[in-house]
Amino acid sequence: TGAAPAGRLLCGPGLRRSGAGLLVTKCGLLRHRPAGPGAYWVDSQQKRYVPVKGDHVLGIVTAKAGDVFKLDVGGSEPASLSYLAFEGATKRNRPNVQVGDLIYGQFLVANKDMEPEMVCIDSSGKSSGMGIIGQDGFLFKVSLGLIRKLLAPKCEIIQELSQLYPFELVLGMNGRIWVKAKTVQQTLIIVNILEASEYMTAEQRRQALAKLSGN
Amino acid sequence: LQFMQRGLDSQTKKQLEEEEKKIISEEHWYLDVPDLKEKESCIIEERSFVRCEDLVYGRMSFKGFNPEIEKLMIQMNSKCKEEEIEVDDKMEADVSDEEMARRYETLVGTIGKKFLRKRDQHVLKDDDDEDGEVDEDKNSNIIPRKKAKKMFLKPQD
Numbered sequence: 535t536g537a538a539p540a541g542r543l544l545c546g547p548g549l550r551r552s553g554a555g556l557l558v559t560k561c562g563l564l565r566h567r568p569a570g571p572g573a574y575w576v577d578s579q580q581k582r583y584v585p586v587k588g589d590h591v592l593g594i595v596t597a598k599a600g601d602v603f604k605l606d607v608g609g610s611e612p613a614s615l616s617y618l619a620f621e622g623a624t625k626r627n628r629p630n631v632q633v634g635d636l637i638y639g640q641f642l643v644a645n646k647d648m649e650p651e652m653v654c655i656d657s658s659g660k661s662s663g664m665g666i667i668g669q670d671g672f673l674f675k676v677s678l679g680l681i682r683k684l685l686a687p688k689c690e691i692i693q694e695l696s697q698l699y700p701f702e703l704v705l706g707m708n709g710r711i712w713v714k715a716k717t718v719q720q721t722l723i724i725v726n727i728l729e730a731s732e733y734m735t736a737e738q739r740r741q742a743l744a745k746l747s748g749n
Numbered sequence: 750l751q752f753m754q755r756g757l758d759s760q761t762k763k764q765l766e767e768e769e770k771k772i773i774s775e776e777h778w779y780l781d782v783p784d785l786k787e788k789e790s791c792i793i794e795e796r797s798f799v800r801c802e803d804l805v806y807g808r809m810s811f812k813g814f815n816p817e818i819e820k821l822m823i824q825m826n827s828k829c830k831e832e833e834i835e836v837d838d839k840m841e842a843d844v845s846d847e848e849m850a851r852r853y854e855t856l857v858g859t860i861g862k863k864f865l866r867k868r869d870q871h872v873l874k875d876d877d878d879e880d881g882e883v884d885e886d887k888n889s890n891i892i893p894r895k896k897a898k899k900m901f902l903k904p905q906d
Contacts, residue, residue, distance in 0.1 A: 543792050546801040551792050567801065571793075575801045586797045590807045638808065663808040663821045685804035692809070700812030707799070707807070715814070 547586075548576025579679040583608045583708035585644035590664070592673070592706030593652065595635045603631055605639075608675075608708040611649050615639060619653035621661035629666070636667040636712065638704055667704060671714030672721050678709050680732045691731050694743055695724060868899065 545551060548560035558564075562578030583591070585607060593605030596612060604612040615637065620629040631637070643651040654664040684692060684705055692703075701715035701724055711728060715721040723746060731739055795801060806825040810818035844852075 544795045544801060545792050546795050547798055549794075551794055556792070565801070570803075573795070573801045575795075575798070588797050589799065662825070663806065663818065682798055682802060682804065685799075685802075685807060687803060687805055696811035700810075700814040702810045702814045702818060704809075705807040 542571045544571050544573035544575075546573055546575025548578055549574060577679075579677060581677045581709065583678060585609045585613065585641055585650040586707075587641050587644045589644070589707040590638065590640045591652075591708040592667070592704060592710040592712060593637050593639065593708075594673075595631060595633050595637060598631075598633060603637075605637060605652060607650070607652075607706075608710065609650065613641070613650040613652045615652045615654070619655055620665060621655050621659065631666060636673060637665065638667055638706065639664050667712055668714075671702070671712050672725055673710060673712045674725055674729065675709050676711060676729060677732060678707070680728075681705055681707060681709055681711070684711075684728070690736065691728070691739065694739070695727060698724075698743065698747060 545556055548558060548562060550557045550559050556574070558576060560576045560578040562576040565575050565577050567573040585591075591607050593607045593613060593615070595603050596606050597604040601617050603615045603617065605615050607613050617623060617628050617631070618625075619639075619642075623629050637652075637654065639652040639654040640656070641650055642653045654661060656662050656664075683689065695701075699715055699720050701713060701720065703714075703724075704712040706712075711725075713721055713724050713728070715724060727739070727742065730742075734742070798804065806822065808818055809822055810816075813819065
């Protein structure tokens with residue numbers, strides 16, 4: 535739109551640079567962040583994930599082709615993950631990954647021209663929470679907008695849930711959530727609340743949680 | 750090619766490289782087009798929501814279910830906040846400054862005694878016992894008291 539202001543400006547998802555201005559490519563609400571580097575982006579809703587470099591996602595191993603694993607991340611193509619991209623992995627010391635395993639990693643390469651590539655280590659070589667997600671737990675899919683709501687700093691839903699029971703939660707930017715609690719019942723309760731919180735208002739959610747903590 | 754040999758010094762390698770470049774450059778083809786000036790734009794394209802909305806790390810654990818993940822959560826989220834909180838790393842003191850000063854005064858004395866020479870330590874001990882009583886050791890023998898500190902006596906010629 536208008537002239538470029540002084541200083542850096544981040545043009546986020548939904549916006550594209552064209553000439554000296556910006557073009558909108560998605561429908562939604564325009565958001566603005568004045569601080570940090572100023573940023574503009576379009577807050578849109580979708581269920582289908584498009585791989586983006588640097589995003590942390592939950593992938594399911596579908597095939598093992600030589601030294602490379604194929605992961606299903608919910609995009610148009612399966613992502614590839616090399617067996618060396620784990621912390622402490624060498625040619626002799628291979629990670630124990632089987633077909634059907636759940637992996638939390640980030641995209642190293644993700645553009646529309648190439649097959650997406652994932653890694654389970656960060657730039658300094660440490661795993662920092664990424665890698666194979668262990669046994670048990672429950673994986674389910676939600677819309678991308680809910681994931682962003684849950685990952686916002688100081689999210690109310692997460693804060694309220696954390697008061698209920700001890701549990702572990704992994705959120706992938708591709709819409710997949712993995713939950714693990716001590717019993718199956720607790721796990722399912724958390725799953726139901728997370729799924730329903732997309733359409734519940736804050737009041738309804740608090741009522742539901744109050745009933746649960748009362749039981 | 751000569752410059753590829755490992756045995757040569759880097760300097761001789763560079764020289765040989767430059768010479769060979771000069772020889773070759775005339776034969777190389779190049780575009781006879783003036784350089785396009787790249788427009789300096791201040792707009793950076795970012796396709797991830799994580800950077801725009803400052804989303805937190807996706808792996809979480811609550812109420813001690815997975816202690817390693819909880820440690821990681823604190824680490825990851827403090828990395829983001831470090832950029833905001835630059836000022837004031839002062840920790841609140843448990844002890845007030847005045848008390849600290851008082852303690853230090855006495856502390857300097859006690860530690861200082863440790864490093865005195867033997868002669869001076871004796872003097873300190875005498876100073877402490879200046880209440881007029883006579884010292885007695887284990888056998889109840891009266892220890893003669895030295896009245897003056899022994900100074901260095903210059904030998905007379």
